[in-house]
Amino acid sequence: MELHISILVFLFIIPAILAAICRDLLRSVIALLFCSLGLTFLLFNLNAPLAGVFELSVGAGLISVLFINAISLTRPLSAEENLARRKDHYRRFIGLPFIIIIIAALLWFNQQQIFGNLIFKKTAENATIGQILWGLRGLDLIGQIVILLVGVYGIVVLFKRGRSND
Amino acid sequence: MLLGFVFVPLLGAAIMPFVRKIWAKGSTYLSVVVSTFLVVTTGWIAYHNILTQNSLTLEQWIFGQSIALKVDGLSLVILAAIGLVSLVTAIYSAGYSFHPDSRPGFNALLLLIVTGMNGLVMATDLFTLYVFLEIVSIAAYILISYQTDEYGLEGSFKYMMLSAVATTFLLLGTALLFAVTGSVSLTDLAIGVKSGNLMVQLGFAFVMFAFLVKAGMIPFHAWLPDAYTAAPAPVSILLAGIVTKVGGVYTLMRVILGVFGFSKSFSAMLLFIGAVSAVFGAFLALGQKDFKRMLAFSSISQIGYIFMGFATGSPLGLIGATFHFFNHAVFKSLLFLNAGAVEQATGTRKFDELGGLASRMPITGTTSVIGILSTAGIPPLAGFWSKLIIIIALWQTGYHLYAMIAVFASVVSLAYLLTLQHSVFFGKIKEGLEGTQEVAPVFYWPAVIMASVTIACGIFFPIIIDKLILPVNSLFGLLVK
Amino acid sequence: MTNYFGIDFMAVILIICIGLYTLVMAKNLIRMLIGFELMTKGVTLAFISAGNANGRIALSQSLVITMIVVEVVSIATALAIVMLIQHKKNSLNVRSLTNLKG
Numbered sequence: 001m002e003l004h005i006s007i008l009v010f011l012f013i014i015p016a017i018l019a020a021i022c023r024d025l026l027r028s029v030i031a032l033l034f035c036s037l038g039l040t041f042l043l044f045n046l047n048a049p050l051a052g053v054f055e056l057s058v059g060a061g062l063i064s065v066l067f068i069n070a071i072s073l074t075r076p077l078s079a080e081e082n083l084a085r086r087k088d089h090y091r092r093f094i095g096l097p098f099i100i101i102i103i104a105a106l107l108w109f110n111q112q113q114i115f116g117n118l119i120f121k122k123t124a125e126n127a128t129i130g131q132i133l134w135g136l137r138g139l140d141l142i143g144q145i146v147i148l149l150v151g152v153y154g155i156v157v158l159f160k161r162g163r164s165n166d
Numbered sequence: 167m168l169l170g171f172v173f174v175p176l177l178g179a180a181i182m183p184f185v186r187k188i189w190a191k192g193s194t195y196l197s198v199v200v201s202t203f204l205v206v207t208t209g210w211i212a213y214h215n216i217l218t219q220n221s222l223t224l225e226q227w228i229f230g231q232s233i234a235l236k237v238d239g240l241s242l243v244i245l246a247a248i249g250l251v252s253l254v255t256a257i258y259s260a261g262y263s264f265h266p267d268s269r270p271g272f273n274a275l276l277l278l279i280v281t282g283m284n285g286l287v288m289a290t291d292l293f294t295l296y297v298f299l300e301i302v303s304i305a306a307y308i309l310i311s312y313q314t315d316e317y318g319l320e321g322s323f324k325y326m327m328l329s330a331v332a333t334t335f336l337l338l339g340t341a342l343l344f345a346v347t348g349s350v351s352l353t354d355l356a357i358g359v360k361s362g363n364l365m366v367q368l369g370f371a372f373v374m375f376a377f378l379v380k381a382g383m384i385p386f387h388a389w390l391p392d393a394y395t396a397a398p399a400p401v402s403i404l405l406a407g408i409v410t411k412v413g414g415v416y417t418l419m420r421v422i423l424g425v426f427g428f429s430k431s432f433s434a435m436l437l438f439i440g441a442v443s444a445v446f447g448a449f450l451a452l453g454q455k456d457f458k459r460m461l462a463f464s465s466i467s468q469i470g471y472i473f474m475g476f477a478t479g480s481p482l483g484l485i486g487a488t489f490h491f492f493n494h495a496v497f498k499s500l501l502f503l504n505a506g507a508v509e510q511a512t513g514t515r516k517f518d519e520l521g522g523l524a525s526r527m528p529i530t531g532t533t534s535v536i537g538i539l540s541t542a543g544i545p546p547l548a549g550f551w552s553k554l555i556i557i558i559a560l561w562q563t564g565y566h567l568y569a570m571i572a573v574f575a576s577v578v579s580l581a582y583l584l585t586l587q588h589s590v591f592f593g594k595i596k597e598g599l600e601g602t603q604e605v606a607p608v609f610y611w612p613a614v615i616m617a618s619v620t621i622a623c624g625i626f627f628p629i630i631i632d633k634l635i636l637p638v639n640s641l642f643g644l645l646v647k
Numbered sequence: 648m649t650n651y652f653g654i655d656f657m658a659v660i661l662i663i664c665i666g667l668y669t670l671v672m673a674k675n676l677i678r679m680l681i682g683f684e685l686m687t688k689g690v691t692l693a694f695i696s697a698g699n700a701n702g703r704i705a706l707s708q709s710l711v712i713t714m715i716v717v718e719v720v721s722i723a724t725a726l727a728i729v730m731l732i733q734h735k736k737n738s739l740n741v742r743s744l745t746n747l748k749g
Binding site: 293296297300303304307308311314315316319320322323324326327330331333334337338341342344345346348349350 | 687696
């Protein structure tokens with residue numbers, strides 16, 4: 001239990017706040033990566049190893065690569081612009097940690113009222129993930145095929161046009 | 167057979183790159199053929215099931231239990247609307263001046279968005295609903311920004327950000343309901359949510375919030391006019407005609423009918439939101455100076471009507487809402503077709519630069535008169551009957567004030583639509599537009615098709631109501647009160 | 648097996664608040680997408696801890712796998728559109744998106 005809570009706080013919530021606050025986008029993305037890493041540990045801890053592996057490889061790996069790619073391809077700011085915007089940025093995000101601490105405190109001290117009387121009907125489940133994914137969720141798999149096609153066509157088309165007409 | 171609704175367009179999209187290599191113009195023909203297939207199949211199912219056996223619910227499990235598809239009265243009407251709108255979009259896009267390289271891509275995405283909508287309409291569980299909703303949204307972002315001009319990219323980004331919030335809340339609600347019931351299929355959820363504890367209520371609120379954002383109702387409407395205005399003409403026909411309605415309105419109807427049922431407080435809330443949208447959408451439309459933007463606000467107003475009819479929770483209200491859904495898909499895509507044709511012929515959509523086009527573009531002028539009269543609810547066109555049914559349903563269930571608001575909003579609609587008609591088509595021809603010619607046949611034929619559907623639905627409305635819309639009523643047998 | 652649902656759900660609420668705050672307050676388009684990504688992570692945790700609580704962990708894992716694929720495609724598309732906006736306007740500031748008004 002203690003391990004779970006400390007993973008939650010130190011590897012999930014704090015990197016998320018950092019990802020929001022960091023002035024440098026690259027650091028934000030690295031904080032996001034740590035947040036993903038924390039989520040992976042949480043998923044392992046909750047008996048969901050396969051989802052954890054997916055989160056590690058796709059959520060932490062692929063998405064960070066995509067973000068870093070996008071950041072490095074867009075124009076970096078000049079030095080004086082950077083200085084001018086820094087103050088403005090911190091002014092907008094300085095409230096976030098306090099808001100989060102207040103919400104956390106409210107939830108923590110009222111958890112008996114909110115979550116205390118939840119009773120879950122335990123359902124016995126003896127199918128494996130593979131059986132469920134292929135045996136019951138076939139339409140979702142078709143959906144994944146369609147969405148990958150949408151992504152491929154979309155990105156090909158957008159970049160072909162975006163580069164050609166300037 | 168139901169699998170065809172998903173697989174035929176998917177296959178069409180998958181072979182699009184090869185078609186393009188063999189035959190440069192083939193991609194357009196392919197999408198026209200596929201959408202014609204969809205219309206014909208829907209008609210065939212309707213004919214076969216309603217006229218001969220009179221049982222409408224079709225359920226199929228394919229590959230054991232792995233793919234479950236279901237079509238009932240409501241889905242069948244929506245499927246017909248999807249087929250029709252995608253058909254006219256495919257025809258219209260044949261003449262639209264795309265970059266030659268990007269035409270096959272457009273047709274592929276058109277077929278994929280149709281796949282997504284068909285899957286969404288036939289889905290039997292909340293998570294599959296999310297997956298297909300996301301397919302539709304992502305294809306819509308790409309299509310809105312298809313010309314990669316500043317306007318399109320901006321509209322697309324705004325849509326994306328509001329959609330992101332909606333998606334998150336939809337998933338959060340699904341997770342809560344899943345925690346309580348241990349399943350995500352609609353039938354299991356319907357049994358599980360009867361306990362009505364805090365988590366169920368929270369999940370319900372999150373899911374409803376997500377669908378109201380997707381439908382573009384008034385407090386959450388900011389993205390809708392921008393996306394409609396910025397999109398290229400064929401895309402705005404598709405978006406306004408069907409995409410937002412399937413994504414927001416149909417999903418909400420399905421989840422309420424299939425899972426939660428009507429409660430007093432929910433009806434009151436939905437009626438209020440619908441009435442606010444109907445009235446304020448109409449007033450906001452009154453102030454617009456841009457053809458497409460006025461139509462976008464008019465869409466908000468008409469979707470408000472659909473929600474008002476649905477929120478009565480009576481069988482008559484559901485019939486009215488479904489019929490108005492279909493009619494709105496038809497006449498709104500007709501009006502957007504006309505907007506596209508006017509823009510094509512004159513190069514502008516601003517009211518101050520347009521005027522007197524009826525003498526130069528007779529076919530576009532006539533079809534737009536039909537579309538406008540149907541939108542405003544003038545008998546004997548289809549829009550009149552569906553509005554009348556909604557108003558009667560409101561009156562019968564005791565919401566007299568809301569019935570009067572609906573009549574009032576209808577009057578305001580007539581006002582802005584007449585403004586539109588007056589400043590674009592009637593009056594004296596504006597300077598510089600004397601040389602305007604009627605657009606090419608490929609642009610006005612879709613409008614003629616839609617106009618004849620509107621007229622036919624209006625004149626033969628007893629048959630349509632009796633055979634096509636009335637079976638929706640059987641859904642009320644499943645309602646949990 | 649300990650029931651973590653209450654604690655996990657508090658974390659979910661917190662992380663969705665952080666994501667929403669970022670989405671609303673950020674000026675930079677890429678930072679808005681980071682906010683969206685944070686909200687997605689919260690939802691992933693919500694699904695798995697719900698599955699852990701009601702015993703259907705395999706079903707919830709298969710849902711999460713589908714969800715991660717869908718979200719990757721949506722983030723990739725969003726980043727493509729953001730990069731094109733930057734290419735056209737030479738700015739990533741959300742205030743530069745003011746063409747559509749009225």
